[in-house]
Amino acid sequence: MEEGHGGREKGWEGGGVWRGRLRDKRQGVPGLPVARRAMLGGMEERYSKAETLALRRKHIGPSCKVFFAKDPLKIVRAQGQYMFDETGEKYLDCINNVAHVGHSHPYVTKAATKQMELLNTNSRFLHDNLVQYAQRLTATLPEKLSVCYFVNSGSEANDLALRLARQYRGHHDVITLENAYHGHVTSLIDISPYKFNQLGKDSKKEFVHVAPSPDIYRGRYREDHPDPATAYAEEVKKIIEETQKNGRKIAAFIAESMQSCGGQVIPPVGYFQKVAEYVRAAGGVFIADEVQVGFGRVGKHFWAFQLQGEDFVPDIVTMGKPIGNGHPMSCVVTTREIAEKFGASGLEYFNTFGGNPVSCAIGLAVLEVIEKEDLQGNATRVGSYLLELLVEQKKKHPLVGDIRGVGLFVGVDLVKDQQKRTPATAEALHLIYKLKEQKILLSADGPYRNILKFKPPMCFTMEDAKHVVEIIDVLLTEIEEATGMKTGNDVSTNTRCKIKANEGSPQLESANESTSHLNGAACRQENGFYPEKHSVPSKTIRT
Known part of the structure; x- marks a missing residue:
């Protein structure tokens, strides 16, 4: 990677190790x-x-x-x-x-700058970036997940996923997990116990059904249970049966592939397969929320839902946060069948900024960096x-x-x-x-x-x-x-x-202050730009 944004020289080598320095041209x-x-x-x-x-x-x-x-x-x-x-x-x-x-990252910022200097417009015009990115992105997913809708945030993605699910069979109800968080818009606060529980005991909507979180450390079925995956899935089955008795119909089960705000919960292998079986039998779809955990974060797989095994494929996958390395973009990927049912409503779906050439250039650059830097x-x-x-x-x-x-x-x-x-x-x-x-x-x-x-x-x-x-x-x-x-x-x-060296004790905030979503940060380097050794500052900071 050549010199690019901000006067950077050389490039990033494997593992994100920066081997060059930054030149401050303004300071000389x-x-x-x-x-x-x-x-x-x-x-x-x-x-x-x-x-x-x-x-x-x-x-x-x-x-x-x-x-x-x-x-x-x-x-x-x-x-x-x-x-x-x-x-x-x-x-x-x-x-x-x-x-x-x-x-x-210089490669990502250069891709953004280069495209922004040429064109940025909406997706009603043909542009190679859109189709190239969709092709590259879907190549990381199981074959049947082949149709993309590009949007601008994880909340937009999950909101659209609900629309797709409800249009598919005309059902409305949603099963979600304890402590789940899926976004900040009204439709998602409705299905996010992490949020709506803060509003009081009567805040859960009638069409929302909350299943136990598949937490084998703190949950109902723990690590000593012979088959926690089946036990937790059976809880979902009971919810479906009770819902049907009341004349309601399940549109979707939605879950983060690994719960983040819910406490870094990793579902036992086999849980998603069984849940998907029960939900699909009831006419619903399985939505895997990869907004927090996708794009190779789990290491051995590109998507966290793949930890469940090759025999599990969601019907809809949503992605966000890491997709643009800080640029506001996100995506919903689904099957051809679900996409066609959504289009059959006669209602056009248009998103002013979703899938614009700059966003797609950034998305492509992120995929390339993930691969090139292993x-x-x-x-x-x-x-x-x-x-x-x-x-x-x-x-x-x-x-x-x-x-x-x-x-x-x-x-x-x-x-x-x-x-x-x-x-x-x-x-x-x-x-x-x-x-x-x-x-x-x-x-x-x-x-x-x-x-x-x-x-x-x-x-x-x-x-x-x-x-x-x-x-x-x-x-x-x-x-x-x-x-x-x-x-x-x-x-x-x-x-x-x-x-x-840091004497004194911090004056702590109330335990109610949220410290759960710090959004920002930076990469320790081993030469020039960053010192080789960490130092622990002696200055006391009151918090």
Whole structure:
């Protein structure tokens, strides 16, 4: 990859490792790291942090929250798996599944810029980018999933998926999972217990039916059950039978292929196959929501639903977040049969921005980077290493109840009592804030906000994994010592001293503050642009 956007030289090599430097042409300082440019004013900061915050409070809706409300981050630049604040401090991001191939990837930004200079218009005109991208995207899916509808966000994709499902047989009801989240528009809040439960006990609509989450750690059927996949699927079957008795008809079962907001839940193999059998027999379709977990994040497969086995193929797949590496785009892919039934309604489907030439150029570039840099392989290698490190922490720390994950999608379930599996909500939130002090961004989610979520950019490295787990090790030890929990830990003196450099304890926000969807981040590099070793800053940050 040649020089492109922002004066980048050379290119990204396998695993997202950047082998060049950035030239700051405005400053005239060759090789100046981005982190230093802020200090020299090269980032063109318009307002101070205080001014930005004041303007946000004045002009942005109060329901639009910031993270770390007492001291929110102001991020002005990001690269790879690192993001930088207005002072030049860099933060290692462990949770960004939007900047999928790494922030500001030169190949993606160059593709966007090149196409934008030529043409951007709607899909009513013929354009090669649209059909080429559809061809490339569907090639990653089972053969029968061959028809695309391009839209602009995961919420748009899931909303359209519901329309397709309801038009297919004229049915209306939807089965969803406990703690599910599928989007922010009204139709999706209706089918997202993660959201509608916040509105009160009477908030569930009559046409919505909630099945138990197939969680074998906290759910109804756990790891000691002889066949949890069948047991959980039978719960869906019971819902269908009860619904039919009441004269209602199932249009769709929708589930994330692995629940993210629901607590990094990985369904037992065989569950989707059985659910699909019951749903299709009732005249419904199976919608696999890959918005959070698709595009190779699980490593061994391109799509997370493929973890269930080759004998499972959804009827509709929705995708979003990572598809455009931060560019607003998404897609619904379905079968020819379902698409034709949708078209038979006589109602044209048109989306002003969906499938425009720029979006398709970006989508193609993302697919090419995933392949050329072997990011699926990186997810497998680094993800396996991260899991190994975390499993060791489980052996040492009574706070760690469960480690679960595939590829670069990993959850750490924190508990106060390993036998009772009591969620350690306050401890998880405290840990997130302490990690922020160490310039590491992680989040806690799940129904009890006690699950540490790892879903970093796919260029995340083994060194990143080791660094983060070392810090978590120290912080868990400190929490356990402070609360009198017995620990089998022997943290290295060097690591402990680095942490101790941050004296003082953070003033934590209320446990109700959501830290579940940090959207931003950046890629640790091993030469020039980023230093070879992580350093733990000594400055205390009040959160």
